[in-house]
Amino acid sequence: MSVLILAEIDNGAIKKSSLEAIYYGSEVAKMKGTTATALVIGSASAGDLAAAGNFGAAKVLHANDARLAQGNIMAYADVLVSAIQHESSDVVVLAKSSLGDAVAARVSGKLKASIVSNVTELPDLSGGFKVKRSIYTGKAFAHVEMKGDCKILAIKKNAVLVSEGTATANVEVFSPALNDASFGVKVTGTHKASSSISLPEADLVVSAGRGLKGPENWGIVEDLANALGAATACSKPVSDLDWRPHHEHVGQTGIKVAPNLYIACGISGAIQHLAGVNSSKVIVVINKDPEAPFFKAADYGIVGDVFEVLPKLTKAIQALK
Numbered sequence: 001m002s003v004l005i006l007a008e009i010d011n012g013a014i015k016k017s018s019l020e021a022i023y024y025g026s027e028v029a030k031m032k033g034t035t036a037t038a039l040v041i042g043s044a045s046a047g048d049l050a051a052a053g054n055f056g057a058a059k060v061l062h063a064n065d066a067r068l069a070q071g072n073i074m075a076y077a078d079v080l081v082s083a084i085q086h087e088s089s090d091v092v093v094l095a096k097s098s099l100g101d102a103v104a105a106r107v108s109g110k111l112k113a114s115i116v117s118n119v120t121e122l123p124d125l126s127g128g129f130k131v132k133r134s135i136y137t138g139k140a141f142a143h144v145e146m147k148g149d150c151k152i153l154a155i156k157k158n159a160v161l162v163s164e165g166t167a168t169a170n171v172e173v174f175s176p177a178l179n180d181a182s183f184g185v186k187v188t189g190t191h192k193a194s195s196s197i198s199l200p201e202a203d204l205v206v207s208a209g210r211g212l213k214g215p216e217n218w219g220i221v222e223d224l225a226n227a228l229g230a231a232t233a234c235s236k237p238v239s240d241l242d243w244r245p246h247h248e249h250v251g252q253t254g255i256k257v258a259p260n261l262y263i264a265c266g267i268s269g270a271i272q273h274l275a276g277v278n279s280s281k282v283i284v285v286i287n288k289d290p291e292a293p294f295f296k297a298a299d300y301g302i303v304g305d306v307f308e309v310l311p312k313l314t315k316a317i318q319a320l321k
């Protein structure tokens with residue numbers, strides 16, 4: 001009865017958020033006195049699959065049917081159900097993501113499994129199975145008890161402090177029977193965001209708002225992001241105005257990020273923006289208006305003009321490096 005972790009891949013490698021989920025799952029397995037198995041769907045190198053062992057997986061089930069290459073949610077759910085049955089798993093862990101949430105909900109429906117999303121800590125197994133989850137876009141926590149034979153946990157970024165080991169996992173080919181019904185929706189193509197650093201996965205994010213005045217001024221934002229090795233993001237009006245691509249829009253109606261460092265440049269800090277960024281570990285706000293609401297959510301604030309502050313900050317970081 002191993003703990004099963006669904007690990008997502010990107011460009012043939014297990015995503016960082018999924019490595020965190022594997023570590024989380026392996027810690028739960030230790031608490032339950034069992035082992036952790038990672039399910040990887042799609043093409044990945046043998047080395048990357050075995051490296052799941054560094055994060056605590058004893059075994060990797062590798063489902064590499066060519067039809068699964070496009071992240072088909074219905075098929076993923078069927079593969080995950082088969083893997084749960086194959087491993088007789090009573091706990092399933094995955095990283096919270098748009099794909100993970102959709103797959104988890106389907107699996108919960110198929111198996112009548114209890115499901116909790118936005119989990120922020122390891123569960124408390126003393127007298128039941130209790131988990132802490134983030135609610136109201138990060139403004140509060142709920143403590144919930146999970147019941148039932150199978151429990152599915154979608155974990156938030158930074159739910160556990162990962163420590164990487166040197167073990168390798170045994171990799172097994174996993175080929176569950178899939179029928180046409182699993183492929184009721186066909187992905188005809190995917191268009192990848194151009195940024196080299198994936199925003200939802202990024203540890204460092206430099207984000208800018210309407211205070212930048214226009215798309216022609218984004219060079220100073222990109223320079224700072226490049227100096228730090230950060231992803232770039234923006235407020236909603238900025239993407240609505242087509243100053244930046246929509247996949248960079250963060251907030252209540254955009255991408256939710258939880259980096260170690262979020263630098264907000266010329267963003268007022270409206271509640272809808274904060275809803276997508278308030279799980280960041282450290283928030284730095286640069287705004288010329290000392291009364292800007294974002295300063296209330298900031299760990300560090302610089303009252304100043306972005307056109308003066310950003311080039312100086314970039315220079316200082318380049319000098320440090």
Ligand SMILES: Cc1cc2nc3c(=O)[nH]c(=O)nc-3n(C[C@H](O)[C@H](O)[C@H](O)COP(=O)(O)OP(=O)(O)OC[C@H]3O[C@@H](n4cnc5c(N)ncnc54)[C@H](O)[C@@H]3O)c2cc1C
Nearest residue numbers: 209210211235236251252253266267268272273288305306
């Ligand atoms: C239903 C709904 C959903 C929404 N969802 C989102 C969402 O997901 N994400 C989101 O971001 N917004 C969202 N919004 C919009 C949100 O309410 C704000 O309008 C938006 O976040 C403001 O964007 P901004 O801070 O870039 O622009 P502004 O509010 O115009 O703020 C610009 C800031 O830049 C500062 N500034 C100006 N010039 C400079 C300078 N030279 N140097 C330094 N600072 C300067 C100003 O002091 C100001 O604080 C939503 C709104 C609604 C109603």
